[in-house]
Amino acid sequence: MQIFNSANRYGVIVQSLHWMTVLLVVLAWVLGIGGDILPKGAPRDAGLFVHLTAGSLVLVLTVIRLAWRAVDPSPPAESTLFGDWSFAGIVGLGAKLAHLGLYALLIAVPVVGIVVQFARGGSLPLFGLAEIASPWAPDRTFAHNVKEVHELLAHSLLALAGLHAAAALVHHIVFKDRTLVKMLPGAGNAS
Numbered sequence: 001m002q003i004f005n006s007a008n009r010y011g012v013i014v015q016s017l018h019w020m021t022v023l024l025v026v027l028a029w030v031l032g033i034g035g036d037i038l039p040k041g042a043p044r045d046a047g048l049f050v051h052l053t054a055g056s057l058v059l060v061l062t063v064i065r066l067a068w069r070a071v072d073p074s075p076p077a078e079s080t081l082f083g084d085w086s087f088a089g090i091v092g093l094g095a096k097l098a099h100l101g102l103y104a105l106l107i108a109v110p111v112v113g114i115v116v117q118f119a120r121g122g123s124l125p126l127f128g129l130a131e132i133a134s135p136w137a138p139d140r141t142f143a144h145n146v147k148e149v150h151e152l153l154a155h156s157l158l159a160l161a162g163l164h165a166a167a168a169l170v171h172h173i174v175f176k177d178r179t180l181v182k183m184l185p186g187a188g189n190a191s
C-alpha cells in the first residue's frame, strides 16, 4: 500500500479523501433535494441531521486534502492527443481551473449551508458529539435567500463534478491513459 503520491499514481491518503468526498457530496445532495419527501417528524429530522453531518464532513475532508496537497504534490498530468496536460496548453489550463472550481465549491457549499442553518436559528451538530448554537436571532427572509444561494452552489458543484467525471472517463476510454487508473486502488496501479 502506497501512502504518498508518486509520479505514476495517487497514494492511499488522497484516494481515500477523494472517494469519501464523492460519496458524502452525493449523499448530502440527495438528502438536500429529497429531504422533503421524508415524513415530517423524526424521519425528516434524521435526514437533515445526516445532511448537515455529511456536508460538514465534506468541509473537514477538503481542508485536510488542501493541507495534505502542500506536503504531497499531485502526480503530473498525462499526455493526450492534445499534447502534454502539464498545464502548458489551454486544455491543461481548463483541467486546472476545473480542480480549482471543485475545491472552491467544496468549501463554499458547506460554509453557505452553515450560514443557512444559523440564519434559521438552528444549531450546527458536530457529528453527534456536541453542537454549536446559532450566534444569530432567526431571520426567515435572510435564511430563505441564503438557502437559494446554497442550492445554486450545490447544483453547480454537482454539474462541475459531472463534467470532471466525464473527462476522467474520456481519458480512460478514448485516450486509454492512466488518468483514472491512478486514482483507483488495485492491481494495475503500479507505482
Ligand code: HEM
Pocket (backbone or CB within 6 Å): 024, 025, 028, 029, 031, 032, 033, 035, 048, 051, 052, 053, 054, 055, 056, 058, 106, 109, 110, 111, 112, 113, 114, 115, 116, 117, 124, 147, 148, 150, 151, 154, 155, 157
Ligand atoms: C457538499 C455539501 C452539501 C451539499 C451538496 C448540499 C446540498 C443541498 C441542497 C441541494 C439543498 C436543497 C435546497 C432546496 O431544495 O431548497 C440543501 C438544503 C440545505 N442545506 Fe445543504 N448541502 C451541503 C452541505 C450543507 C451543510 C454543511 C449544511 C449545514 C451544516 C447544510 C445545510 C442545509 C440546510 C439547513 C438546508 C435546508 C434544508 C431544508 O429546507 O429542510 N448543507 N443542501
Ligand code: HEM
Pocket (backbone or CB within 6 Å): 018, 021, 022, 025, 026, 069, 074, 075, 077, 078, 099, 102, 103, 106, 161, 164, 165, 166, 168, 169, 179, 180, 181, 183
Ligand atoms: C462529487 C464528485 C467529485 C468531486 C467533488 C471530485 C473532486 C476532485 C478533485 C478536487 C480532484 C483534484 C485532486 C488533486 O488535488 O489533485 C479530483 C481528481 C480526480 N478525480 Fe474527482 N471528483 C469527483 C468525482 C469523480 C469521479 C466520479 C471520478 C471518476 C469517474 C473522478 C476521477 C478523478 C480523477 C481520475 C482525478 C485525478 C485527475 C488528475 O490527476 O488529473 N472524480 N477530483
